[in-house]
Amino acid sequence: MTTLPRVTGEAVARIEARDKVTGAASYAADHPLDGLTHAWPVTATVARGDITAVDDSEALRDPAVLAVLTHANAPRLADAGDPMVAVLRSPHVAHHGQIVALAVAETLEAARAAAGAVRVTYDEQPHDVVLTADRPGLYTPDEVNAGHPADRRRGDFDAAYAASEITVDAVYEVTPLHNHPMEPHAATAVWDGDALTVFDSNQGSTVVRSTLAALFEVDEADVRVVSEHVGGGFGSKGTPRPHVALAALAAKAVGRPVRLALPRNRIAAVTGHRAPTIQRVRLGADADGHIDALAHETVTQTSTLTEFVEQASVSSRMMYASPHSLTTHRVARLDVPSPSWMRAPGECPGMFALESAMDELASACGLDPVELRIRNEPPVEPDSGRPFSSRHLVDCLREGARRFGWHDRDPRPAVGRDGPLLIGSGVAASTYPVWVFPSHAEAYAGSDGRYEVRVNATDIGTGARTVLTQIAADALGVPLDLVRVSIGRGDLPAGSVAGGSSGTASWGWPVHKACTDLRQRVSDAGGHVPDGGLFVRADTEQEAGGGTEYSRHAFGAQFAEVQVDTVTGEVRVRRMLGVFAAGHILNPRTARSQFIGGMTMGLGMALTEGSFLDPEFGDFTERDLASYHVAACADVPEIDVHWIDEDDPHLNPMGSKGIGEIGIVGAAAALANAVHHATGMRVRRLPIHPDTILLGL
Amino acid sequence: MKTFQYERPADADTAVALLADAPTGAYLGGGTNLVDLMKLGVAAPDLLVDVSRLPFDAVEETGTGGLRIGAAVRNSTLAVHPLVRERYPVLSQALLSGASTQLRNAATVGGNLLQRTRCPYFQDVGKPCNKRRPGTGCPAREGAHRDLAVLGASEHCVATNPSDMAVALAALDAIVDVASGHGPRRVPLTDLHRLPGDAPDRDTTLRHGELITAVELPPPMPGARSAYRKARDRASYAFALASVGAVLQVREGLVHHVRVAFGALAAKPWRARTAEEALLGEPATTASFDDAVRHELAAARPLRDNGYKVPLARRMAVSMLTELAAASAGGTP
């Protein structure tokens, strides 16, 4: 067999690019079906209570309306152990915006009108929706998201902090944030006897399939979930969400195919969001900036339906040398929509707080913020004492500083000016852990010299389909165009969720394993594939299922320059630069897009995205895209991204770390620190809207 | 969205006659606001009379050197019209500050003037709102009101008018031509929209069935400068937190003609008449502008979270007038 140049590491264009630019790529609501009907949700207008009556008489007057499903008349779903999909099961309303009924009609127009005509009466109960740091009812959860302990203590924080020469004590706040993938949560469902087919928008159809099987008490083998193209998720499609259960339920009830695409303004309430956090960070250091004491205490909220605790204090356990450390989480269980994953849960809001506090410490010590971070580089991971499998934060900081021209700036705040604009720059570190989950794959060699690889990966825009093809081609030792990778179907070999920046590692590993094995078999067969082909299966239940003796994280450094308009208080970004160390970069083209995309979302978090939970009604005020301001094209300047290629043997056969989330981590802090440098104002509550600046100038 | 009848009459008389007989009907222009509100259930007309193809699609010079803009002219067409760019920069800039090109390509001049508030309570049929359902209350006063009014509001309503274009038209002393079964009438733009008082459900002084057919601009003041500026939460495609449109004519260092209008501060484009009167004949300096604008904004009655609008509007107006004065002194076109 000849040796081909490796294609991993090459900037291969997305395999589905042509389909995406011509409109041929089909998403969950794009599949035509004979006899298709449409559903539209009715949502609760109270934050807590019980449904006492549903009047659907006006809705059903239109003959095009097939059904109005409620807890009282819908087929009853079994308990799948996930409250998010336990739809139309109970008259109880746990939060404003909960789906309480579903209108199903021949047309979209009729379904929407019918939903609007349904009258629901409630026995309304008092609700509790306001989070404060000192409110009653805050409790310590057993664990926080990703399985971390709620509290960790090392050394004696109080004593060390009290003895520190320089201290920073500040509270940082992040409002609720909404994922808002451009594709609303949608599913098209059709039953054939006990067999269910669902075209669904999700980040992992293996779990959607098993959940639907449990809900409807049918065999998994009879549930087909197709998710070939998914219009983004950012965590909000990480587990099955109500839309897919409702579509399947409605299809069963009316005996017809049903499509449900959640209206944009209903998404925030039922598909998860980033929980608000109130984070107190205390840093105690010597005059040279060496941190002796670090406390990061997070207060957040969850719903009465689920316990999800944003693990905002967790990255403070491993970022910097800190002999005396206290990191905690307290949570209030409120009558609010259920929070869930949003791009880099924990690290994203947590590093806004920690990296802002580091900037404050640098100011307090009179130190350059890049130098301060370098001085606090830990020899081993402070929390566990384990060695890092690789850690190149210092290299990222130095390389970023050089490329950005960091050391050319005047470090004094509020001195940079360009007419009515104040100019400033900021830096922050990024980090994200390495996750890998067991997955399965199959590889097939045809006698025609072509190969097919099957793995239930999901491409939510990351480029998974492309990078898996690259991994397969290299492992097989064949050109890219001879390999076809099938993903995005629940009946493919089980793949883990496209979340936690784990996809490439988790799916790539069994693909690599299967293809390596297949290559050997082809070789064993004398390089000739027999008629009928060769076929292998592989899984990583062993390799990816166990622990590791290393602390494994990606790192990065972000630099930003902003301008602050002294007339309006508007903050606009002039440039951003990110340098990352995330193992081997397998596809520079799609990787660069991932890093930039994360930084762009971080820009939105810092400057434009804010959500207000209305105390009177218990819902989010900014529910649509006119009021919840995702950054627009005009907000986003040139973003420059570089990386330091790491050779880390402790990861996976490809040597990769995840890259989907690290870009958002630290971006908001870099921008807030730049605002401080521009204005002298320390903004500790996001987003940094014009009113905040204006009232502080 | 409830079922409705659709008519597309060929002329204005027929359009007016159709709606005169339909107490819950509405005119359809570009639909960018009305269709949005119909989907939300906020508007539920049983008849739509499509006026977007009526022959009101021209922008023409008037005999006196002004400009007559047909009500069906698209916002984008008006924004890029050479005469508008040259003679009424404030109007071109205001239009280009609003929405997106896609929306401006659909929205008509008449429809833009009649767009309704973006108040989140108004847009949510599951909540009380005096503008949508009189007598149900106004949760915005205690709730979410960061974007809402600081001037001219009432205990019943704190909504703002979201139009950028209307602010420029207010600063330009535009006149609105209206047709109805009782014959045509002309309404100064500044009298078109109304403050909420105790009837916040009525956004304008138009009676049911009256149809905007054109907007007329008086001739530009010789040597006057004009501009529009908008502050917002993101750099584009967002409604204003506050905006200002101004026209300034300076002679020998003194203010000879001045018009200032604010957007996003009130239920109507807010003509700063107090400031204008104070400035007339005064030196065109930052100090006089600042005094006059402070005077104007002394009437503001902010709520808990929208007090920033007062300094925001003041700074924007003073800085704009200062720039316009400098441009006048510099003599550049």
Added chain:
Amino acid sequence: MDGTSEVGLRINGKPFSRVIDNRTTLLDLLREQAGVTGPKKGCDHGQCGACTVLLDGDRRVNACLLLAVSLDGADVTTVEGLADGDRLHPVQQAFVDHDGFQCGFCTPGQICSAVAAIAEARAGWPSVVTPPDTPPGPVEPTAAEIRERMSGNLCRCGAYVNIVAAVREVAR
């Protein structure tokens, strides 16, 4: 009350006529009746741009806010109608070359919007960032101009940097 009307349009060059519910938007007509699913429903309220299509040439609009009944006689071009057979439209090719998308959901709208934005700048349409003293004639497609002109199309994956590069390449 009947609430239906007959409407006839051309969609990507092909005639389409039918009696429709007056409530039907152009977007829903395209997606649910004409089988043209390139235009996407991201918000259904003119707040995201994913449904952007071209009317009567290069006039870009949000298909979600237009009632189909009001468009009788219109010529509609969607992302499906841009390529010349197998040859991609230059804007489509530039999006591929610059990785101007990730999930691809906003892409049909972005591409239609970009086609129109380039035409608008060439036709001398100013934007809000065009200096007021710019002489008439084609507007230089700077990055700032493209960013402003493309702001009616949201992208949550954050592909703007690459989108701007793609549009710039074609606009030059």
